[in-house]
Amino acid sequence: MSLIETRAAVGPLHRHISLRPEGQALPDVASMVKTLRPEEPLHCIRPGVIARAAQAFVRDFNGDVLYAVKCNPEPAVLRAVWEGGVRHFDCASISEVTLVRRLFPGAQIHFMHPVKSRAAIREAWIMNGVRDFVLDSASELQKIREEIATPDALRLNAQPGLFIRLALPETGAAINLSKKFGADFETAVALLRAARPVAGKLGVAFHVGSQCMDPLAWRDAMSLAGEAIRAAGVRVDVIDVGGGFPVAYPDMDPPPLGAFMAGIDAAFDRLEMPHIKLWAEPGRALVAGGGSVVVQVQLRKGDMLYINDGVYGALGDAGALSFRFPVRLLRRGQTLGAPDAAFSFFGPSCDSLDVMNGPFILPDDVAEGDWIEIGQLGAYGTCLRTAFNGFDRAMLVEVSDRAMLETAGYEAMDQLATI
Ligand SMILES: *Cc1c(COP(=O)(O)O)cnc(C)c1O
Numbered sequence: 001m002s003l004i005e006t007r008a009a010v011g012p013l014h015r016h017i018s019l020r021p022e023g024q025a026l027p028d029v030a031s032m033v034k035t036l037r038p039e040e041p042l043h044c045i046r047p048g049v050i051a052r053a054a055q056a057f058v059r060d061f062n063g064d065v066l067y068a069v070k071c072n073p074e075p076a077v078l079r080a081v082w083e084g085g086v087r088h089f090d091c092a093s094i095s096e097v098t099l100v101r102r103l104f105p106g107a108q109i110h111f112m113h114p115v116k117s118r119a120a121i122r123e124a125w126i127m128n129g130v131r132d133f134v135l136d137s138a139s140e141l142q143k144i145r146e147e148i149a150t151p152d153a154l155r156l157n158a159q160p161g162l163f164i165r166l167a168l169p170e171t172g173a174a175i176n177l178s179k180k181f182g183a184d185f186e187t188a189v190a191l192l193r194a195a196r197p198v199a200g201k202l203g204v205a206f207h208v209g210s211q212c213m214d215p216l217a218w219r220d221a222m223s224l225a226g227e228a229i230r231a232a233g234v235r236v237d238v239i240d241v242g243g244g245f246p247v248a249y250p251d252m253d254p255p256p257l258g259a260f261m262a263g264i265d266a267a268f269d270r271l272e273m274p275h276i277k278l279w280a281e282p283g284r285a286l287v288a289g290g291g292s293v294v295v296q297v298q299l300r301k302g303d304m305l306y307i308n309d310g311v312y313g314a315l316g317d318a319g320a321l322s323f324r325f326p327v328r329l330l331r332r333g334q335t336l337g338a339p340d341a342a343f344s345f346f347g348p349s350c351d352s353l354d355v356m357n358g359p360f361i362l363p364d365d366v367a368e369g370d371w372i373e374i375g376q377l378g379a380y381g382t383c384l385r386t387a388f389n390g391f392d393r394a395m396l397v398e399v400s401d402r403a404m405l406e407t408a409g410y411e412a413m414d415q416l417a418t419i
Helices: 030-034 047-060 075-083 092-101 116-128 138-147 185-198 216-232 257-271 284-290
Strands: 016-017 042-045 064-068 088-091 108-111 132-135 162-166 173-174 202-203 210-212 236-242 278-279 291-301 304-307 327-333 342-347 353-363 371-374 395-398 416-418
Touching: 030 042, 030 162, 030 291, 030 371, 030 395, 042 075, 047 064, 047 075, 047 257, 075 092, 075 138, 088 092, 088 284, 088 353, 092 108, 092 116, 108 116, 116 138, 132 138, 132 202, 138 185, 162 185, 162 236, 185 202, 185 216, 216 257, 257 278, 284 291, 327 353, 353 371
Parallel strands: 016 395, 042 395, 064 088, 064 278, 088 108, 108 132, 132 162, 162 202, 202 236, 236 278, 304 342, 327 416
Antiparallel strands: 042 291, 173 210, 291 304, 291 371, 327 371, 342 353
């Protein structure tokens, strides 16, 4: 007899440490490192930073704000996003849908992946109250129509919200999201016409790409969406401007969020379609500053530091995408501030691709046993961890520190903390 087991590829981080007596302030990173002396990566979540970023986005965006759950689905992060006033969630898998539904029975969940399994559509529709689905092909439209027309599904007597994902020409984003998804202009027009008669709510969605530094990308996308709507000649209820809103990294200093919001508002006004509602699906912009990982130096060879987390852990974007992240040294006792020097990191696995070139700027006397806090990892950090090579242990704490780097105008935290 064979045994069929299902288990998640990556379990949640197991040990959730709260050293906080009820009602008291969260500890800071330095004191956690001092207490725990962690020899495994220590994932630090800053709920206050996330809640403030969410609050600012909700305040400044002229429509509904959907948090893109894939960016960081950690329950503590979701709770902080909720705390900041976000009530809509952009989910891409049934696991994300059920996680959000379990945490927030009152949340509005939107299934915004253009290619879904039939089982996921059914379960979302029947069990989780999901009504909105994105699509970029006639086959997906057909699939959704079939799955919400089963006897069980029909009993709900609801109409779907259907969103046509429009592909965009190349933008200035760090990560392009229009190669894999999105209907070309003619297909989008045809899909709008085909979906209108069966949709309770009809939308156009796009994504300019992640970490998009140029507000004009949204202007161009908005006007393309407007052209598609006019060409289709049907009533459209929502334009979903997607995610992609950038945050600061050591070598990227994006314009403030207000510049993006102003650009979107102006482009929307030019469409002269005032009955249309706007949605946005930010991920990175809400949570990047709210996460960091404290790693320990296991060996130093010249300017190469062998650390206990890497590209198969939370630092994937520091590898293939060559992202630079802010760093600071955490070390015991008094230090004479050595001059800064540039380092690259090697992760713990045996794979020679497990390398992060940086450069990461740290005091020149960094040594084995020191800890390094790597910041701006709240987005696409912890959630990318794998169990490769057995390096899957980690701890998670919630802390009170401010972000290590914020958008223009803020200073980085001190580069050296004594613990
Ligand atoms: C990833 C993703 C987002 C979030 O993108 P960010 O760049 O993190 O803001 C939003 N919508 C969709 C459909 C996505 O795939």
